[in-house]
Amino acid sequence: MGNILTFEHVDAGYGRVKILHDLSFSVEEGEVFGVIGPNGCGKSTMFNALIGLISCSHGKITFDGHDITKMKPDTRCHLGIGRTYQVPRPFEGMSVFENVLVAAVHGANKSEHEGRQVALDALKLTELYEKREIRAGELTLLDRKRLEIARALGTQPKLLLLDEVAAGLTEAEVQDVIAMVKNLRAAGYSIIWIEHVIQTMVEATNHLMCMSDGHELLIGDPRPVMDSKVVEEVYLGVEDEDE
Ligand SMILES: Nc1ncnc2c1ncn2[C@@H]1O[C@H](COP(=O)(O)OP(=O)(O)O)[C@@H](O)[C@H]1O
Numbered sequence: 748m749g750n751i752l753t754f755e756h757v758d759a760g761y762g763r764v765k766i767l768h769d770l771s772f773s774v775e776e777g778e779v780f781g782v783i784g785p786n787g788c789g790k791s792t793m794f795n796a797l798i799g800l801i802s803c804s805h806g807k808i809t810f811d812g813h814d815i816t817k818m819k820p821d822t823r824c825h826l827g828i829g830r831t832y833q834v835p836r837p838f839e840g841m842s843v844f845e846n847v848l849v850a851a852v853h854g855a856n857k858s859e860h861e862g863r864q865v866a867l868d869a870l871k872l873t874e875l876y877e878k879r880e881i882r883a884g885e886l887t888l889l890d891r892k893r894l895e896i897a898r899a900l901g902t903q904p905k906l907l908l909l910d911e912v913a914a915g916l917t918e919a920e921v922q923d924v925i926a927m928v929k930n931l932r933a934a935g936y937s938i939i940w941i942e943h944v945i946q947t948m949v950e951a952t953n954h955l956m957c958m959s960d961g962h963e964l965l966i967g968d969p970r971p972v973m974d975s976k977v978v979e980e981v982y983l984g985v986e987d988e989d990e
């Protein structure tokens with residue numbers, strides 16, 4: 748299969764502060780591409796550059812055959828990039844179903860009638876269907892994370908961006924998230940999954956990228972990346988030691 752996304756030598760940041768430095772990687776269609784790296788290394792910023800919240804000062808981003816480097820965020824969304832946020836931001840007073848319906852109507856440009864079906868499908872995939880009438884503000888953290896994913900699915904993405912969906916969850920809940928990500932991949936979505944809980948990534952990803960200081964440190968099969976000494980060092984922040 749071809750690549751659904753390519754970053755080529757991307758520089759980007761906030762104002763004059765450059766966070767991403769010469770970042771290059773590719774995501775294959777239909778895969779789960781994991782992204783790890785220490786806090787503050789630029790993982791969420793990479794998502795911001797990808798969805799067009801910040802602009803690139805150098806380099807090129809190609810999505811699904813389109814050069815999206817200079818496109819506006821809503822154009823990118825309509826092309827099929829759906830993002831979740833690290834901190835879920837549902838409309839607390841609206842029901843679970845209404846939250847996803849809003850995403851479908853506005854993000855995917857659906858009529859309300861079509862949007863209802865899209866929303867119900869998204870709720871089934873995220874196992875929220877039975878809770879669709881509950882107010883979003885009453886959900887547990889795990890269900891809020893599910894809703895965050897359902898809202899992204901409501902925009903009918905080809906590429907789904909998951910930002911630390913497992914953070915703050917118990918070990919058992921993390922297993923639920925892994926099962927859900929596997930279901931999403933089986934349903935045909937391409938996925939980029941940022942997670943700080945690195946053990947989570949090995950069994951659920953096809954490739955893994957470790958970032959350090961806004962740049963790709965290592966990309967490859969998940970296990971060797973996870974086990975590599977350079978990755979261990981950037982996490983521990985230790986200098987190379989002789990053994
Ligand atoms: N909106 C912002 N304005 C300025 N600096 C930011 C903003 N968001 C993040 N940063 C900075 O960018 C760097 C990378 O942050 P981030 O991409 O959130 O890291 P990660 O997701 O890997 O933990 C950090 O130094 C952070 O302080």
Ligand SMILES: [Mg+2]
Nearest residue numbers: 790791792833
């Ligand atoms: Mg982050």
